[in-house]
Structures are given as C-alpha cells and as structure tokens.
Amino acid sequence: MAEATQGSAEGKPRVVDNRAAWQPNFNGAALALGLAADHRIAEALLTNGQPAYVADQSGKLVYANDGYHELLEMALMSNPAAISDEDNPILSPDALNQALQACEPVWIKQTLNTEPTPRNLRSLHFPIANEDGKSEVLVGGVYYDISRESALAKRVASTQARFDDITRLISDWVWEVDKDFNLTFVSARVMEVFGIHPRLMLDTNLFDIGSFMDAGRDTPDLEWRSPFRDKLFSIVDAEGKHRQCQLSGMPVFDSVTGAFAGFRGTATDITAQLEAEARATAAQTRLYDVIESSSQAFALFDAENRLVVCNEKFREYHPTTAELMKPGVTFEELITAGAERGQFSDA
Numbered sequence: 001m002a003e004a005t006q007g008s009a010e011g012k013p014r015v016v017d018n019r020a021a022w023q024p025n026f027n028g029a030a031l032a033l034g035l036a037a038d039h040r041i042a043e044a045l046l047t048n049g050q051p052a053y054v055a056d057q058s059g060k061l062v063y064a065n066d067g068y069h070e071l072l073e074m075a076l077m078s079n080p081a082a083i084s085d086e087d088n089p090i091l092s093p094d095a096l097n098q099a100l101q102a103c104e105p106v107w108i109k110q111t112l113n114t115e116p117t118p119r120n121l122r123s124l125h126f127p128i129a130n131e132d133g134k135s136e137v138l139v140g141g142v143y144y145d146i147s148r149e150s151a152l153a154k155r156v157a158s159t160q161a162r163f164d165d166i167t168r169l170i171s172d173w174v175w176e177v178d179k180d181f182n183l184t185f186v187s188a189r190v191m192e193v194f195g196i197h198p199r200l201m202l203d204t205n206l207f208d209i210g211s212f213m214d215a216g217r218d219t220p221d222l223e224w225r226s227p228f229r230d231k232l233f234s235i236v237d238a239e240g241k242h243r244q245c246q247l248s249g250m251p252v253f254d255s256v257t258g259a260f261a262g263f264r265g266t267a268t269d270i271t272a273q274l275e276a277e278a279r280a281t282a283a284q285t286r287l288y289d290v291i292e293s294s295s296q297a298f299a300l301f302d303a304e305n306r307l308v309v310c311n312e313k314f315r316e317y318h319p320t321t322a323e324l325m326k327p328g329v330t331f332e333e334l335i336t337a338g339a340e341r342g343q344f345s346d347a
Helices: 026-032 039-048 066-078 093-102 147-170 190-194 271-293 312-317 319-324 331-340
Strands: 002-005 014-017 052-056 061-064 106-112 119-129 136-145 173-177 183-186 210-212 228-236 242-253 260-269 299-301 307-310
Touching (some): 052 066, 066 106, 066 136, 093 106, 093 136, 119 147, 242 271, 271 307, 312 319, 319 331
Antiparallel strands (some): 052 136, 106 119, 119 136, 173 183, 173 260, 210 228
C-alpha cells in the first residue's frame, strides 16, 4: 500500500510504494469485474481510467488501479490519518459498507485537503454479483475529480449573486419573453412586488397580465423590435390592485440565424412614487385654491426672493406688472419694472 512515515526533510509524510501487497494478479481482478472478454481492453480501461478499486465482502481491498493509488498518496500527504488501516487502504470505507449492505449503488462526495487547493471527489460504490447474478461477492468503486466543476459552480453562484445584487439596485424584477411575448423567465423578486409566484407567470402572455399605460409617443414600438426604457406599464397584483411599473427592454436575436427571439429587460414598481406625487399635486392644488379664493392680496417669495405663487387680487393691486408675475420672477425684477412703468408715483 501507500504508507506514510514521518521524518522527511520537509517535515511532511513520505509515501512509500508497496501497493503490490494489495494488487494481485490482474486477470483475476478483470474476471471479477466481468471484463474477461479481452484482458488487454480490460487492463487499458482499468489501469488508465478513473481511479477505481474492488474489495471483497469483508471490505478487504483486492484490486486498485494507478489512479486510485495516486489518490491514496494525495490523501496521505494531506492527512496521514486519512487511511486508518495501512494494510487495507480504503478511501471511503463507509460508502463501501453502505453499498454492501444496501445491495445497490451509492454516490458520495468528499474532499481531500491537498495543497495548494483542495480536491473535490464524487465516487460511485456498487455491489458486484457472482456469475449467477444472485448474490454479491464483491464491491467496486470509481472516483471522479469534480474540483473544476465545483470551482465553476462557485464562480457561477458568485456571478449570479453579483447579478442579483445589481438587479436589486437598479430594478425590482427581471423578465424575459419569447417572440410571441410569452413570459419565459421572471425573477423571484416579483413575488415580493406583486405577491404572485414567478412560476404562475411563466408561459403567460405579457399583455395578459398588464398593458402600457400611454398610447402613442410613450408606447414602445414592439413591431420594430427596438430597445425601450422606463415605459409605464400597469399590472394587476395578487390582490387585484393596479400597480404601475417602469418597464425597460432589449430585443433578443438568435445567435445563429439572427431571427427575433423575444425581449428581456427589467421592471421597477413606481406605484408608491406616483401615488405620493399625486397626493403632493392634490395638496398643492388645494393650497392654490385657498390662496386664489382669498379676498386679500397674497404673494409668496422663496429664500432667493423669487415668486412662488400669487393670487389674482395681488395682480389687481399691481396692474402694470401683472403679466410679469409668474413663478421664478424676482422681487427686484418686479420692483424695477414697476418703477420704469410709473407704478410708483414717488419713484
């Protein structure tokens, strides 16, 4: 077996190759694996393939290929206690026992803490029946290095997280439709905004759940398949209330044929903003109504002495400059114009 001993120059375990002790005659292993049809093919597959082993019912290793031996070496270098039984070096004894007891294949994942980066492994452990196929006499295992796949999955997850964070900053939800405007993707945040599960929206036509609020100039020309930004779109939420969104979209075309494939874009719920603006407008209108109906002349100037509002009574008191009394005109400009037009007899 691959045995780890202490005392190397670097202070790390030294691997000694004595695997001949647990690697018997190859032909016997090939027969046990049912590959006796052509021993040369079997030898090539086993020796040069993925790390593999065969053990008997007692869990005793009876065959292991070079790939498995390399895994043992890495396991021992990273952790000398990784192999508890030096005479029977099994990397995954628990999985081996599960396969024997369950009489069915068992998949597991494990990590070797190797330097400079850990190696992630996925392995299949399976019982091997005897010639009559009625009873298991051996168990085999094959290991697959999924380190690259794991690293790729982490990068994809990280990229998705960045995408989600940016999406939350610039919009409430993301949508995508096919060439017929049927929704093919809706981001999960639509549940927070409208109380509708995104799965319930899939395959629904975009114009069955809402419509652009303004006709004509502010409605994107979808027939021309052009990008559009911040167009008002009304949607009915789960409670039956109309909510207003700003919809932005980009046309999508098939990368091979160039055919129109649909739109994808973002949406932001601005219902609260529009309602606040409407309340502010209503309050301002009420204020202007009160000022205008007053019997007293009234004018309001801001901190920079610019006119904010005045009523008709105030204009009547200053007829020579009445046409100048518009929001933004300064008090100085009104006084100067009044003086020039003889409004002030003593001026």
